[in-house]
Amino acid sequence: MVRRNEIFGISLVAILCLLLIGFSQKENTNYNRSHRYQQLLDFEESFKTPNNFTIPTPSIKDVISMQGTLLLHELQDYQFPEGDNLEDYTLSTNGRPLRTIIISTWRSGSTFLGDVLNAVPGNYYHYEPLLHYGIIQIRSAPHAEPAQDTLKSLLNCDYSSLFNYLQYGMSHVYLFTHNTRLWNQCEVYPQYCWNQTFLNQFCKLFPFQSMKTVRLRLWLAESILKDKELNVKVVLLVRDPRGTLQSRKHRDWCPGEPDCDQPNIVCADMVSDFRAAIQLGKNYPDKFRALRYEDLSLNPYEIIQDLFDFLGLHFHKDVERFLDSHTRVNVGGVSSTFRDSKSAPFHWKTDLNHSEIQYIEENCDEAMKMWGYVKTNNVSNLRDFNPLTGYNIE
Numbered sequence: 001m002v003r004r005n006e007i008f009g010i011s012l013v014a015i016l017c018l019l020l021i022g023f024s025q026k027e028n029t030n031y032n033r034s035h036r037y038q039q040l041l042d043f044e045e046s047f048k049t050p051n052n053f054t055i056p057t058p059s060i061k062d063v064i065s066m067q068g069t070l071l072l073h074e075l076q077d078y079q080f081p082e083g084d085n086l087e088d089y090t091l092s093t094n095g096r097p098l099r100t101i102i103i104s105t106w107r108s109g110s111t112f113l114g115d116v117l118n119a120v121p122g123n124y125y126h127y128e129p130l131l132h133y134g135i136i137q138i139r140s141a142p143h144a145e146p147a148q149d150t151l152k153s154l155l156n157c158d159y160s161s162l163f164n165y166l167q168y169g170m171s172h173v174y175l176f177t178h179n180t181r182l183w184n185q186c187e188v189y190p191q192y193c194w195n196q197t198f199l200n201q202f203c204k205l206f207p208f209q210s211m212k213t214v215r216l217r218l219w220l221a222e223s224i225l226k227d228k229e230l231n232v233k234v235v236l237l238v239r240d241p242r243g244t245l246q247s248r249k250h251r252d253w254c255p256g257e258p259d260c261d262q263p264n265i266v267c268a269d270m271v272s273d274f275r276a277a278i279q280l281g282k283n284y285p286d287k288f289r290a291l292r293y294e295d296l297s298l299n300p301y302e303i304i305q306d307l308f309d310f311l312g313l314h315f316h317k318d319v320e321r322f323l324d325s326h327t328r329v330n331v332g333g334v335s336s337t338f339r340d341s342k343s344a345p346f347h348w349k350t351d352l353n354h355s356e357i358q359y360i361e362e363n364c365d366e367a368m369k370m371w372g373y374v375k376t377n378n379v380s381n382l383r384d385f386n387p388l389t390g391y392n393i394e
Contacts, residue, residue, distance in 0.1 A: 060198045063189055067181075068205055074121045075207070079314045086122075089207030091157055097124075098312055099155050099232045102212035103221055105137070105269065106260060107247035108239035109293035109345075112326070114212040116304060118180065119322035120313055124206035126154045127178035130215040132168035135257040137269060139217045147216055148223055154211065155230055157203035159196040166194050181206070208313070217269055219276035225284050232287065233311055236277055239293040239345065240373045240387060241267050241364045242357060246348035267364035274370040277393045290393055292371065294345045300327050349382040 058066075075086060087093040100117060104110035118125045130138065130147055138147045153162055169175035176193065177183045182202060186193035203209075221234050245263060254260040280288040289310055296303045300323050308315045348357070361368065361375045368375060372391030379385045 058189070060192055060195070060201065063185060063192060063198070064201050064205065067185060067202060071122055071205055078121045078316060081312070086207055091204035092201070095207070096229075096231050097207055097209050099209045099230060100211070100311055101151070101221065101224065101232055101234050102210070102237055103216060103218055103234060103273075104212065104237040104239075105214050105244065105266070106135075106254070107244050107251070108214070108237055109296065110212045110214055110237055113235075113237055113291075113296065114178070114210065115326070116319065116322060117208075117210040117313075118178070119316075119319045120208055120210075121316055121318060122206055123208040123210055124181060124203055125179040126151075126209065126211035127175060128213060128215075129154050129165060129211060130213050131172065131175055132164055133215055135253055135260050136215065137217060137259045137265075138215050138220065139269075139272075144220055148220060151211065151213070151216070151224060152227070152230065154203075155209060155224075155232065157200055159199040159203075162196075166196070170194055217276070218273040218280070222276075222280060222283075225280065225287050234280070234284075234288050235307070235311075236273060236288075236290045237293055237296075238270060238273065238290065238371055240348070240371075241270065241367060242348040242352060242360050242373075242387070243293075243345050245360055246351050246356075249351075263360045263363035267367035270364070270367035270371060274367070274393065281393055292388075292391075294388055297327075297345045298342055346387070349385065349387075 072086075080086070080089075086095075088095045089097050091097065102110050102113055102117070104113075114125065114127065117123060129150055133143060133147065136143070138144055150162060150165060153159070154165075159166065165175075176186060182193075182199075185202070192198040218234075218236055224230060224232050225234060241263060244266065245261070248254040248260060258265055260266075277288070277290045281290070289307065291303070291307070301320075304319065304323065305315050308319070352360075357376055364373075365375070367373075370391065372389045374385075374387050374389050376382065376385060376387075
């Protein structure tokens with residue numbers, strides 16, 4: 001307890017010092033947000049206080065105030081649209097955040113795209129808010145309405161009714177660890193991490209909110225798009241079913257789960273999403289965008305720049321650095337987002353045998369035609385085979 005109190009007192013001094021440094025000179029080009037936070041912690045460690053010097057335990061209000069100061073530093077070089085400033089985008093100042101939802105399915109590149117959005121300074125990341133539903137796809141009752149309510153509550157920074165969500169997260173902390181700005185504070189002040197009052201206030205500090213879910217089918221997103229107060233934009237991310245199912249083979253939670261390992265069910269969802277995409281594109285042309293994982297992987301900088309223009313986000317140097325480090329080499333295991341992006345989507349061509357490919361294609365004929373994926377048709381040299389062609393959801 002004494003150590004935590006010391007950290008709180010020291011952090012106030014450290015923040016002032018960091019602000020003076022930040023405003024007196026330009027940031028070094030290799031200086032990113034994780035370094036900023038680590039520098040703050042290192043700064044705290046460098047101070048020594050007498051053993052008999054005590055400071056009251058920081059309150060929720062104190063921690064929120066500290067995070068607000070950190071945000072000011074993090075966003076000091078972020079380019080808001082002309083005439084706008086931070087207060088226009090935060091719920092804590094009666095502003096309206098820019099909110100983005102990625103809708104996808106398991107092993108379709110959503111973790112990578114979610115991390116790209118989370119590289120934006122000042123982003124608050126709602127990672128997989130429907131994890132507690134298990135390995136299922138939510139298409140209709142009985143789960144549709146409560147799932148939609150969960151998403152809306154989170155986007156409104158209202159955790160007061162999310163008992164199941166928070167209870168699950170306490171034993172599956174990766175629900176929060178992907179939300180790096182929140183988890184940084186959770187590690188220092190664990191007593192507040194799952195506190196609804198703290199979460200409500202903390203979330204409202206941030207100008208940008210992103211969310212990604214792999215359990216909700218697209219047509220259910222319309223009720224969220226209809227809500228003008230939420231100001232949400234939806235991105236549907238799809239992937240070649242051969243690549244999706246090949247990737248799922250390496251996950252122990254997928255085999256035996258029909259919504260995950262059955263090609264006919266996977267591709268029925270792709271057909272449903274395509275039809276929903278046509279409708280949403282007509283009704284919400286400024287709020288909905290569909291994207292193929294393969295196109296993103298082959299041209300990550302161009303696609304992300306275009307996507308950010310659509311979302312109203314500045315292509316910040318932190319985002320560019322993320323792409324530089326995550327699209328050129330393969331590092332880590334099957335869940336890693338460090339990938340050679342030009343080869344990552346096409347491992348199925350060497351990892352699946354002929355009968356596996358044929359079985360998927362037989363069950364996915366309609367979905368593949370809709371989304372522009374070319375069948376192999378007994379091609380002898382898959383290594384040079386181009387599985388992509390055009391598609392049209394207009």
